[in-house]
Amino acid sequence: MEIIVKGRNTEVSDRFRGHVEDKLQKIEQFAPRAQRVDVELTHEPNPAQAETSKRIEITIRDKGPVIRAEASASDSYGALDLAMGKLIERLRRARDRKKEHPVKTRVATPLTLTPEDVNVPTETPADDDERRIPTTPGEAVETQLGDSPVVVRQKLYEATPMSVDQALYEMELVGHPFYLFIDDETKQPCAVYHRHGWTYGVIRLDAQIG
Template identity: 70%
Template sequence: MEIVVKGRNTEIADRFREQVEEKLGKIEQLAPRAQRVDVELTHERNPRQSDQAEKIEITVRDKGPVIRAEASASDRYGALDLAVGKLVERLRRVRDRRKDHHRYSPPPPGQVPSVEQEPEVEQEERPQPPTRPGESVEAQLGDSPVIVRQKLHEATPMTVDQALYEMELVGHPFYLFIDEETGQPCAVYHRHGWTYGVIRLDTVVTASNHVLDPAGRPA
C-alpha cells in the first residue's frame, strides 16, 4: 500500500511523515485491497483560527468506493489522531457492509425539497477546470480574495442507495453521481435530522459523456 503525504502552505517534516506511515500501516487489515492512501496536511495561517490551524485529509483508494476522513486541531499530530479515528470507523463500516450485505433505504418519495437558484457571481476570469480524474485546481476569482478549488471525479453510474453509502464514507454533506436507472446527473445530501434529499437535473448523459437536454440536443 502506497502512502503519499503532501502539504499545503506548510512543509512536511520527516518525523511527521514517519508518524503518518506508522498509524496508517495499521489500517491494512481493515482495507487489504487498498492500493494508495493520500494524506494532505493544510496549515491555516489566520491566527483567529489557531485552534484549527492544522487540517488533515486522508483518502483511501482501492477497488471499491473512495473512503475519506478529515479533522482539524491546533497541532498536526492531534489532527492526525482524530482523522485516523474517523477513517478506522468508516473502514469498519465498509467491512461490515461487505459481510452483512446491509443496504441503506432510499429516502421516501416526497422528501426532495425544491431548490432555489443561487444568484450568479460575476467574474472576470473563470479558473480552468481540471482535466484528469482526481486532479484539483485552485485559482483566484478575478481581483477578489476568493479562491476557487475545482476537482474532477470519475462518474460511475450507481443507484441512490449506493450514492448515500459513498457519501457517508467520505464524510461529506452531499454527493454527486449519475443515476444508473435514468442517466441523470444527481446529488444526494443530508437534510435536517436523519433524512436525505435527492436533486436531479433534467438532462441525460450519453455513453460518450455528452450532456443532452430533454429534447435530445447537446446542452
C-alpha cells in the first residue's frame, strides 16, 4: 500500500509523516486491497480560525469506491485522530455492506467537489480571456471572468452509471453533502444530497436537447 503525505501552505515534518504512516497501518484490517492512500495536511493562516487551523484529508483508493475523511483541529495530530476516527467508521460501513450486498468489483471515480476544487489554482491558461473546457479526466482548467477577481475552476471526472442506492452509499463514504452521478436506469445526470435528519433528496436533469 502506497502512502503519500503532502502539505498545502505548510511543511510536513519527518516526525509527523512517520506518525501518519503508523496510524494508517490500521487501514489494512478493513481495506486489504487498498492500493494507495493520500494524506493532505492544510494550514489555515487566518488567526481567527486558530481552533481549526490544521485540516487533514485522507483518501483511500482501491478497486472499489473511493473512501475519504477529513477533519480540522488546532494541531495536526488532533486533526489526524479525528479524521482517522471518521475513516475507520466509513471503512467498517463499507465492509459490512459488502457482506450484506456483494457486488461485482468495479472502478468508480466520485464526482465530488472539495474545497481544493474551488480555491486552489491548478492550471492557468496563457491568455486570461481564453475560455477552455477540460477534455481529459482529472484535468482542471481555471479562467478569470474578465477584469474581475472571480476565478472559475472546471474539472472533468469519469462517470460510472449507478443506482440511487449506490450513489447514496458512495456519498456517505466520501463524507460530502452531495454526490453527482449518472443513473444506470434512466441515463440521466443526477445529484443526491442530504436534506435533514435521515432524509435525502435526488435532483435529476432532463438532458434531452432539441
